[in-house]
Amino acid sequence: MTIEEEYIRLIFGLKLKQIRTEKNLSLFGLSKLTGLSKSYLNEIEKGKKYPKTDKIILLSEHLNVPYDQLVSSKLDKNLAPIGDILQSKILKEIPLDLFGIQERDLIDIIANAPAKVNAFISTIIEISQQYNLNRESFFLASLRSYQEAHNNFFEDLENHVLSFAEAYQIDLNSKISAKELETILIEEYGYTINEEELSKHTELETLRSVLVPKTKTLLIANYIDEAQRAFIYAKEIAYNYLNYAERLYTFSWIKFENFEQVLNNFYASYFAGALIIPRKMLVEKLSNFFNQPILLQKDFEEIIRTFNASPETLYQRITNILPKDFQMKNLFFLRFTHKEGSDKYQLKKELHITHQQEPRANEMNEHYCRKWVAIKTMQNFKKVTNTHYFEAQISKYHNSNNEYLVFSSTTHDPFKENYLRSISIGILITPSLHQKIKFVSHPEITTEVVGVTCESCGLTDCQVRKSPPLQLIRKKNNETIENIVNQLVNKF
Incomplete structure (x- = not known):
């Protein structure tokens, strides 16, 4: 069966369900009205079957809807976004099966609340257009979700x-x-x-x-x-x-x-x-590293030298190992790039395991917190002559009070001249982490209170801020206006 035939079945089913619900008819009621079995009508609405001409005429007469309207592939504005998605075949590209979702189940969910879901779909489409979310970006976002789910x-x-x-x-x-x-x-x-x-x-x-x-x-x-x-x-x-x-x-x-x-x-x-980077060897190396009472750069660099791998490959491999072999399941991975001489830092890759951690990509050209160790290593890299520079710090997010032990390495970007690349792994600090990583509590590890972007950060004593807290200022102004309006309402 062709995709076009499947599309026609799905559209007919969606339209029939919409017309039935608009007329306040249950499947049982429509079955009694038309003489068609409830199970048969249910299969039509789910896009599993397409009725023959005599059945369509029967439905048309009892629902008081023109035959041509029923068989037309055109959808009204409430269902139009669904039609766009079905016709674009995007549901064939989304790896729904990886997440245990069947395409028909998703269509059924959409059909049950078309107005609300379509508003959501329209919003997603508009956002993707505004942020230039292309097809590849959508695929990569799906992959990232798949990685995080596992x-x-x-x-x-x-x-x-x-x-x-x-x-x-x-x-x-x-x-x-x-x-x-x-x-x-x-x-x-x-x-x-x-x-x-x-x-x-x-x-x-x-x-x-x-x-x-x-x-x-x-x-x-x-x-x-x-x-x-x-x-x-x-x-x-x-x-x-x-x-x-x-x-x-x-x-x-x-x-x-x-x-x-x-x-x-x-x-x-x-x-x-x-x-x-074989699993067994890496687990042994990390176990020894975590059992040291003091964090030393040379110890981490020794792990890198053990394998024929770049720092980025090692960091990515560590994100495979920590959740499974060390039960460190709340962590993030970030990759930044920075052109030397500029003040711009771009977050090019991220991964969040278990749930979305605070440091995440921002597509509004806001300024990432300059207290992040990912950015500090790039700034400090210029002061050393090494090809690899490593730092660690404890980052405490002032909005949530969550603390992360963050390791970060900076190297020259091997594929872009005059660019630096930093790779970071952040591990949520919990009581059990102190047992697993002995040096977490060592006073030599700097603790920084950080935000996500300058524009959303409420820290008042930040010495490295690159922008006023525009989001917070806007919110405060709106609250002031709302309070004055309420006072006027109460006065008059």
């Missing part, structure tokens, strides 16, 4: 890595080299590695690799370092070992054709991270 840990992928390592005799107790992975790609999967071609095309300078699937030629940028090369090879191995046909051929991605590509890209990246 606490960003996927047991089957962890097991696939163990099986792969056993089959190919990879020693997960030692640092894995890019050369070892390259050999597997060439000998097992028939790849050809080309390190020269990409450098000939200045327009492709932001790409680290391109796969030509027909000849299995992997064009790889000649400027990338050993850790980046190992990750690219491990990701290519994942695509082949896990048999993902729907995949991306460039790294980083240019566009996604469908959600399956988004999901497989994530799975391949997860596999690569789990292969390069």
